[in-house]
Amino acid sequence: MLSPEILAKYQPVIGLEVHVQLLTATKAFCGCVNKYGGEPNTHVCPVCLGLPGALPVLNRKAVELAVLASKAIGCEIRETSIFARKNYFYPDLPKGYQISQFDKPIAEHGHINVPDAQGNPKRIGITRLHMEEDAGKSLHDGYADSVSRTYIDLNRCGTPLVEIVSEPDIRTPDEAFEYLTRLKEILLYTGVSDCNMEEGSLRCDANVSVMLKTDTRFGTKAEVKNVNSFRYIRAALEYEIERQIEVLESGGRVVQESRLWNNAEGRTYSMRSKEQAHDYRYFPEPDLPALVVGAEWQAEILKALPELPEARRARMIAEYDITQQDAMTLTATREFADKFEAAARKAKSPRRVVSLITSELTGRLKAADLELAQSPVSLAGIVQAADLAESGELSSKMLKQLLDACFAEGKDFAEIYERDKPQQISDAGAIEKMIDEVIAANPKQVEQYRGGKKTVAAFFVGQVMRLSKGQANPALLNELVTKKLDA
Numbered sequence: 441m442l443s444p445e446i447l448a449k450y451q452p453v454i455g456l457e458v459h460v461q462l463l464t465a466t467k468a469f470c471g472c473v474n475k476y477g478g479e480p481n482t483h484v485c486p487v488c489l490g491l492p493g494a495l496p497v498l499n500r501k502a503v504e505l506a507v508l509a510s511k512a513i514g515c516e517i518r519e520t521s522i523f524a525r526k527n528y529f530y531p532d533l534p535k536g537y538q539i540s541q542f543d544k545p546i547a548e549h550g551h552i553n554v555p556d557a558q559g560n561p562k563r564i565g566i567t568r569l570h571m572e573e574d575a576g577k578s579l580h581d582g583y584a585d586s587v588s589r590t591y592i593d594l595n596r597c598g599t600p601l602v603e604i605v606s607e608p609d610i611r612t613p614d615e616a617f618e619y620l621t622r623l624k625e626i627l628l629y630t631g632v633s634d635c636n637m638e639e640g641s642l643r644c645d646a647n648v649s650v651m652l653k654t655d656t657r658f659g660t661k662a663e664v665k666n667v668n669s670f671r672y673i674r675a676a677l678e679y680e681i682e683r684q685i686e687v688l689e690s691g692g693r694v695v696q697e698s699r700l701w702n703n704a705e706g707r708t709y710s711m712r713s714k715e716q717a718h719d720y721r722y723f724p725e726p727d728l729p730a731l732v733v734g735a736e737w738q739a740e741i742l743k744a745l746p747e748l749p750e751a752r753r754a755r756m757i758a759e760y761d762i763t764q765q766d767a768m769t770l771t772a773t774r775e776f777a778d779k780f781e782a783a784a785r786k787a788k789s790p791r792r793v794v795s796l797i798t799s800e801l802t803g804r805l806k807a808a809d810l811e812l813a814q815s816p817v818s819l820a821g822i823v824q825a826a827d828l829a830e831s832g833e834l835s836s837k838m839l840k841q842l843l844d845a846c847f848a849e850g851k852d853f854a855e856i857y858e859r860d861k862p863q864q865i866s867d868a869g870a871i872e873k874m875i876d877e878v879i880a881a882n883p884k885q886v887e888q889y890r891g892g893k894k895t896v897a898a899f900f901v902g903q904v905m906r907l908s909k910g911q912a913n914p915a916l917l918n919e920l921v922t923k924k925l926d927a
């Protein structure tokens with residue numbers, strides 16, 4: 441364990457490489473289905489098996505999704521990009537090379553904003569986004585003779601990917617976690633990938649080095665490979681930063697290498713030395729022409745670009761007068777944000793709909809261990825409840841009781857309200873008595889009303905509704921209040 445004083449002498453520098461599988465129906469360069477799983481080696485053809493004479497044909501949809509992803513992270517599109525062969529030998533790569541992009545990727549110079557330790561926005565640069573194809577899989581276990589054999593499944597071969605490479609702008613494991621969270625959110629909003637980390641649709645490698653804060657040159661970096669959750673990446677970076685500082689403090693030097701995270705032990709292990717840098721012998725792919733995405737095609741593709749999470753939160757904060765935290769809750773997924781907005785626009789007070797969701801609904805969901813999508817109370821039910829609260833027909837106590845009943849019985853609000861709604865007072869005499877009471881207690885508002893400010897009537901309606909515990913017949917109440925005030 442290193443002391444805080446020693447840790448404070450060093451500055452970590454982190455860059456992230458994220459591989460994202462695109463949600464196309466078919467693979468990048470052939471017509472095979474692009475689908476996770478399946479019987480091994482059934483989603484294959486001569487092209488993705490790399491058989492002699494087979495030729496790749498680029499999937500138009502993959503290009504469109506790559507352009508959408510690029511724009512969503514603020515990248516510039518290169519009008520003419522070039523596919524290249526990245527040559528290396530591996531059993532799950534039958535062609536002996538991966539079709540990728542090298543010096544002319546489809547997009548460059550983007551960025552994502554993340555909150556820094558103080559909560560202020562910090563811009564993390566994105567060097568490039570390039571297109572490539574995935575390799576197959578080596579299956580090291582799951583078979584009776586797995587002890588002595590490794591099996592190969594080529595179903596994943598040729599799956600379209602984009603690789604998104606960040607600038608070394610990230611300074612803490614928390615910033616890395618935020619960057620990944622925001623990136624995933626943007627990709628999900630844009631619909632280019634399902635980002636399912638368990639199935640490998642989103643994979644991350646992290647480059648990390650440390651340097652003395654007094655130094656101006658970055659230290660030697662190590663690469664932490666294939667960590668399958670954002671929390672583990674944060675833990676791996678925390679471990680790796682301390683490990684490297686310890687090496688330097690004890691007079692050693694950090695070796696440039698790839699390391700694997702072992703979650704059970706909470707540490708990284710050396711995987712292979714990168715001292716002799718890989719020579720992938722990149723050269724332009726001779727079987728594919730240059731990829732040209734002209735202005736017209738770009739404009740066509742960008743019609744599918746939705747409002748992005750950060751912009752949407754900013755707009756919703758202004759439009760519904762809500763907090764940043766509320767906005768985070770409401771925009772957790774694009775689907776929920778869409779449903780919320782459609783509902784809120786029909787409500788008397790969108791602000792009240794938000795507060796019902798953030799204060800009453802999320803608390804009950806958490807207690808019942810339910811996701812928003814599993815809520816017994818629909819958004820339409822929340823809007824109904826909010827409108828009843830807004831008009832004063834439901835006291836906040838009554839509202840809570842009704843929602844409790846909804847959760848206890850697994851029923852929507854409309855059904856419970858119809859059954860348990862408070863008894864209405866439709867006795868004009870009883871309502872008039874309450875109106876007299878409120879008028880007597882608020883001479884200033886009466887004066888305003890009689891001075892011509894007719895909107896003050898709503899104040900009296902609200903007060904009487906409260907006094908009646910939400911039980912006064914609203915139509916009758918409105919009529920009587922106007923009558924009394926005009927008298």
Ligand SMILES: [Zn+2]
Binds near residue numbers: 467472485
């Ligand atoms: Zn194929």
